[in-house]
Amino acid sequence: MKRRRGFLRVLSLSSVATASVLTAVVSSNAGASSGGLAKGAPVKIGISLSLSGDFSADGQAFQQGYELWANDINKAGGLLGHKVQLDIVSDASSPTQVVTNYQKLISVNHDNLTFGPFSSLLSLPAAKAAARYGYALIEGAGGAPSVFQVGLHNLFDVSLPVAGDLLPFAKWVTSLPKAQRPKTVAYVTSNDPFTEPQVTSIQGMLSKAGIKTVFNKVFPAEVTDYTSIADSVAAAKADVVVLGSVDVPTVSSFMQAFEQSGYNPKAMIATGGPDQGTTFLKAVGAKNADGVMVPNAWYGASANPLSKKMVAEYIKKYGGTAAGVSSDVVEAYSVGEVMAAAVKATGGFNNAAIIKYLHSNVTLMTAQGTVKFNNLGENVNPTAFTFQWQGTKFLQVNPIGDPNTVKILYPKPVWGK
């Protein structure tokens, strides 16, 4: 035990010293990885993605988005004349692997820049590892409030912070004339850092408008058999269902159980799943999708010219339709666009300069919409939309008044009709 004591004393002393020289180290590190790129040398961007394991479906969609962006930028001559080369490694959805991976990307592969992994669960460990090297970590999927509580200076999320996702939907519900307005609502959400804040955020607003909560339960995220939870939601017979889900299987299981129980809500919105394009249609059947809503910042038919360009290229490369493009793709693509803007504005690959620039209240345009970061790296300037499946079309139904908004299909048609 004596050895341990001595060791720890040395350790705490050294840590004080380390902390005091930190700023210098960080800036010098960042300097080392900066503009000193040889002429004609490619700029390497390190990314760890979950190409297998729990998050693999999203991880693979993210890979498509990143690659699409890299192709585009290279066609246009690269970043400041340097070709972009993506250095993608897999973390198998494991938080330890993600820590190891970013250290490898930066210290072994000597990548110049880093992009984030998929999922809030992995972006925090990744950002902490990147922060030690003074690297900016720009990511598209890690918007849970808990991610920003740490106050990392190098982390930027280009997507919509999750807490505000459902607000346009709640506004629409409360704006309905009394006669049409639903009388009851059921909330059911998985206990996930992504879904719970969204679902709780609108409960006050709806109950103030006189809509009675008849069911409000949290279910464990790791469950795969949703029959009984879905049955009890169905038994509550609420007019509106707000489902806090992260993936397609969850939504499809609930929908199937609702149909079996003969329960037809007037409106149904799920926080994640219906935005997954053809994957969602295939899982639930085209007829059942009719009327189901999802909050998001983007959709395949978006009128944004940057988005149109991206979607066209996506279809050229991977086939399918605009409605079939997963929103993961655009989240990843927008990460690239934000980085490109920062590199151009700062005139180099200096991470310290990039971080400073992104914190300078600039507003950037991406395929997903406008981006502006607050001091925590949250995007404070996104537009929240609500989308709805109408037939096999995925349409923007919120915010009301937007030129691209179409009329909400309400009440939702009976399942399978």
Next chain:
Amino acid sequence: MKLLSKNLGWVVFFAALALFPLVVTNPFYTSIGVYALLFMASATSWNMFSGYSGYIALGSAVFFGVGAYTEALLALHWHVPANGNLFWLVPLGGIIATAFAVPIGWISLRVRRHTFVVITIAVFFIFQLSAINFSFTGGSSGLALPYITWSAADFNNPFYYAGLILVVFITLVSAFVRRSRFGLQLLAIRDDEDRAMGLGVQVTAIKITGFTMSAFAIGCAGAIYALFQGQIYPQFVFDPTFDVSVALMVFLGGIGTLAGPLLGALVLESAQQYLTATYSNNSLYLLLFGGLFLIVIMFMPQGVVPFVRDKLTKRTDLERAAVAANDVSSPSPVAPSTPTEVTA
């Protein structure tokens, strides 16, 4: 001198581990080293009970998770600044894990082996689900530890050496236990529990003591993990694959031996981290891992360490025989052409 030469292998092994981050300074490799050491400590500790007594526990992640949450909660509630002082909490993680082990052991060790395995799994799930569902644990959002801002170049080293100290400590304890009367009683339980009982061994007390002792180092490992990771989530610190991994590492290296768990954990964890980072296709990796694993089990059913030891003793026997034969036939009629080629 004799003690040193007898344990030369061990001294070299630990010296190599101690020198590793000084020679290989790249954080990628030292990061793998940190995880490998945490598993080496956990596997050795697990083996000290499950290996010696034959009671396979598949719920050790309970101690790992309790250690991790202790570290995180104490750091947050006591407002420990983000520096080396955080390491003082590591032994507390071990102590709290040990405290939890007493009632768990008392309950789960009232039954025999196969049922014990399942009770440990059930207890594990109760802990994991509680960590997800209670609010003081941060629920599914987990807990963020104080954000340590050491420089990247040697950020990993304090964690590495903390892990190494833990490994040395638990290896010494395990070696000591193995030679003690207490260790012999555990082995007797493994060989034939009823007979051990008949011979007057207080089997229940011995088992609970062993089980409780094994929690400490695993709890410390969990605490170091929490500190290193900087953020803990319930499903990652109460991780069922941790339970399985630790057991596999021990079986692969050689259950009940001292070197087996260390070797098994070192090889498996480093290989897994390195291969995943280098070859990104996981399903191929699963096939490779499963296949290799199967081959090792089929050909070295006792684990690598006992297998190699058997081979080595056989070889030294052969060599001894050869030397003896040489002695008989000397002086050799054929002179070696060059003196450098002379061997044994």
Next chain:
Amino acid sequence: MNATALLSAAKDGILTGAVYALMASGLTLIFGVMDIINLAQGTFVVLAAYLSYALQVHWHIDLFVGLLITTPAMFIIGVVIERVFIARLKGPDRTGMSILVTYAVWLLIEGTLDLVFSSNDVQLQGWYVPKSFTIGAIHFGYIYVAGFLLAALLLGALYFMLYRTRFGVSVRASLADQTSAALVGIDVKRVSTITFGLGAAVTAAGGMIYGATNAFNASSSYDLISRLLTIIVLGGMGSLGGALLAGIVMVFIGDMVGVIWSPIWSTTAYFVVLVLVLLWRPQGLFGKVQARVA
């Protein structure tokens, strides 16, 4: 909370629980006869579900008709795995070794499935999958009722085979004591192989129902095996009736707690009950008291 919700939970418990019991029956038989803990049982279920999926997608074979192909296929897969890997295990620590070997087999099957079918979730389809009928206020999904009937039929057949046939006598003799069974001229090796094959074969029906009622991918096996293991321990290892009761109890307790309290405590409640039962009856609900140290 209302009466309908509770009745509905009871219905789910009985219908789904029986299917879990069917999957677990293979595990409990294999353990009872051979002292082998087959960790690959969960991945067998997933493999069987994927077989049904492949038949459906490529040859448009109905899920239930497909069972005529997948059941013998799973039997053969089980027999081959037993012959190649399990039969070689010898010595006193056979049970421990079997955990490792079947874990490796599990990884190999999971890796192959992941490679062939990708990690995207799939679900089995059929016109009857979303349909249901109503009795009182309770809705009965066709697929759940079919699953229950199939499970009852197959468990009944297994029971008949064990207690009414010559082979059953051999199996039960091996269950009781392998050495004595060998002494009275029972070919324990053959009995073991066939038992393992049967244990795998029951996952064909179990996997099909599982795949039609849940979205699944190769890694669904983790959730499955932990459920199956706890079922057979609660029911008593080697007992078919025990597996049936435990399967139903598991789903029923979870659903009740979900309805009355909160779904997040469903699984916890089940595990607490499991621990309590085992403390009261270490051999499980229907298990025989073990004379030997096992």
